[in-house]
């Protein structure tokens with residue numbers, strides 16, 4: 001029996017945010033199962049100058065304040081994306097602001113970037129970096145703007161200045177639905193200059209060897225025209241990658257009414273197919289030239305493999321952890337190996353984009 005099946009009823013007896021805080025606290029104090037991570041060369045992934053021991057990462061929003069980097073990597077993730085961090089600390093929206101629907105393995109959140117600000121965030125990463133037995137793994141930094149910021153570029157530049165030397169990669173989050181005006185950055189007019197400022201900040205503040213790649217994270221709620229426009233921006237601006245996707249504002253009919261009525265972004269199973277479609281579209285629109293990290297509703301090896309075949313080079317997950325616990329990460333990696341064998345592939349990279357052949 002898996003340990004999480006014993007812990008789950010206890011965690012789920014609390015409201016989702018309290019359960020999350022308990023989980024982060026347990027991780028920080030070393031109270032988590034020591035799972036032997038899958039270590040198989042067929043899953044080793046090199047992207048940009050970074051080496052991932054497997055293609056499965058933790059999505060942004062779980063470890064907002066960079067408090068549990070080592071425990072997360074120890075659970076078997078190939079990488080973790082910490083944040084979203086904003087320059088100043090902020091409270092976010094009033095609680096309750098996370099809701100779960102166990103039947104559909106779905107989550108709605110309207111957190112609004114609560115976080116302790118860049119000072120604490122930086123200290124926590126430094127603690128991890130300086131630790132004697134540093135856990136290997138890639139650490140991406142997801143950056144966003146404060147709610148009261150009217151000039152978004154200022155916040156992104158500020159964050160790159162203060163975190164540049166600590167980032168393996170940066171994710172520019174312009175797709176969370178809970179910060180007013182943030183999703184408006186998803187247009188050519190707004191995004192081209194923003195990326196130019198961010199790239200300039202990277203040249204100025206990051207070490208010239210191994211500059212951290214800059215990725216942009218997009219929403220699944222983009223129509224065809226917007227997707228075309230943003231794919232062109234991705235190519236023309238020279239960004240290094242895309243994260244597809246954030247949560248959706250959709251509310252499928254299958255969801256219970258009371259849950260569906262909650263405002264915020266929906267994640268987990270109900271966003272899975274939509275996010276895969278967006279990955280497929282961007283892979284085609286960018287001719288496979290811009291690496292994609294696929295995220296949205298991944299809860300099995302088959303789901304992760306589907307995202308990879310759609311065009312993702314790496315995969316992330318968050319919501320499925322709430323329902324299936326940390327053992328899921330190793331299960332997914334084991335299942336990926338079986339799926340690779342079934343398809344006659346020697347390495348995970350051979351599966352990328354094969355849904356298009």
Ligand SMILES: Cc1cc2nc3c(=O)[nH]c(=O)nc-3n(C[C@H](O)[C@H](O)[C@H](O)COP(=O)(O)O)c2cc1C
Pocket residue numbers: 059060061062064083084098107109111113142173176217245246247266267268269271295296297298316317318319320
């Ligand atoms: C409670 C919660 C908080 C989140 N916070 C963030 C965030 O701060 N920044 C971000 O880019 N995405 C955030 N996300 C979105 C996830 O990173 C991911 O893109 C989305 O949930 C889809 O993946 P999933 O279905 O595996 O959860 C959050 C998701 C959840 C459920």
